[in-house]
Amino acid sequence: MILKGKKGIIFGALNSDSIAWKVAERCVEEGAQIVLTNAPVAMRMGEINGLAEKCNAPVIGADATSMEDLENLFTKSMEHFGGKVDFVLHSIGMSVNVRKGKEYTDLNHEWMLKTFDVSAISFHKMLQVMWKLDAINDWGSVLGLSYIAAQRVFPDYSEMAESKALLESFARSFGYHYGTAKKVRVNTISQSPTMTTAGKGVKGFTEFFNYAETMSPLGNAPALDCANYCVVLFSDLTRYVTMQNLFHDGGFSSMGMSPALIAEK
Numbered sequence: 001m002i003l004k005g006k007k008g009i010i011f012g013a014l015n016s017d018s019i020a021w022k023v024a025e026r027c028v029e030e031g032a033q034i035v036l037t038n039a040p041v042a043m044r045m046g047e048i049n050g051l052a053e054k055c056n057a058p059v060i061g062a063d064a065t066s067m068e069d070l071e072n073l074f075t076k077s078m079e080h081f082g083g084k085v086d087f088v089l090h091s092i093g094m095s096v097n098v099r100k101g102k103e104y105t106d107l108n109h110e111w112m113l114k115t116f117d118v119s120a121i122s123f124h125k126m127l128q129v130m131w132k133l134d135a136i137n138d139w140g141s142v143l144g145l146s147y148i149a150a151q152r153v154f155p156d157y158s159e160m161a162e163s164k165a166l167l168e169s170f171a172r173s174f175g176y177h178y179g180t181a182k183k184v185r186v187n188t189i190s191q192s193p194t195m196t197t198a199g200k201g202v203k204g205f206t207e208f209f210n211y212a213e214t215m216s217p218l219g220n221a222p223a224l225d226c227a228n229y230c231v232v233l234f235s236d237l238t239r240y241v242t243m244q245n246l247f248h249d250g251g252f253s254s255m256g257m258s259p260a261l262i263a264e265k
């Protein structure tokens, strides 16, 4: 029960494959109270209602690119909790160019801006709304989910690579301001490839998933283990961890050459 008495908001639970879905379940199991949120279009699919019932959590819709929706979400959540929150998970990603199958050398830049807005700028918007509404308690914890394409080239990940680089940078920069003002920590977790709706949207995902599985000494980190890592980072056991991009990838990020992969050839 390491989150006993804590209150949090979880963005991005679309279905039971979603990383955020597992985070919501684990946070509640560890004693937290939560509010669930997703884009109105995702909520219309209805699956989140089952999770809400299981977690005894209200669902408050918000397009994470809309300051108005975010203000409404944090205001209503504080009303619901009768006070500020202690943790927030931003688990949001979407690329318009990947969805439409555009090659990296032929991207539509209007779509690219939309991708950045949904996948990265929404993180800054969320933090800014929290800041202005003073919505998080001292020593609170904010997490975003990233991927190693922010540092290394994964050609089919396309403009999501730049989105993740931007996301990680926002975490560092806002982490400075929130840390000095309120002891609030802001981090990103760089997660292994995971079989989710967003993950499977990337071209050649299955092959890539299998490649990373072999490359990583521990194998790919499953969504449930990512959720466990989030729980620890929301807890008081990690109060001085901030402005970090934390790899949760079975060791993939430290590998150079893999004998197991060569043996497969």
Ligand SMILES: NC(=O)c1ccc[n+]([C@@H]2O[C@H](COP(=O)([O-])OP(=O)(O)OC[C@H]3O[C@@H](n4cnc5c(N)ncnc54)[C@H](O)[C@@H]3O)[C@@H](O)[C@H]2O)c1
Residues within 6 Å of the ligand: 011, 012, 013, 014, 015, 017, 018, 019, 020, 038, 039, 042, 062, 063, 064, 065, 090, 091, 092, 093, 094, 118, 145, 146, 147, 190, 191, 192, 193, 194, 195, 196, 197, 198, 199, 200
């Ligand atoms: N699946 C992977 O391989 C992998 C690896 C590393 C990092 N991540 C990251 O994990 C996070 C969660 O993705 P996932 O893999 O669980 O997939 P997912 O498809 O289950 O979740 C993505 C979520 O983003 C939400 N979303 C999209 N546009 C939105 C908007 N405008 N406002 C609010 N919500 C919006 C979707 O409704 C969905 O719930 C993303 O940031 C993703 O990039 C995923």
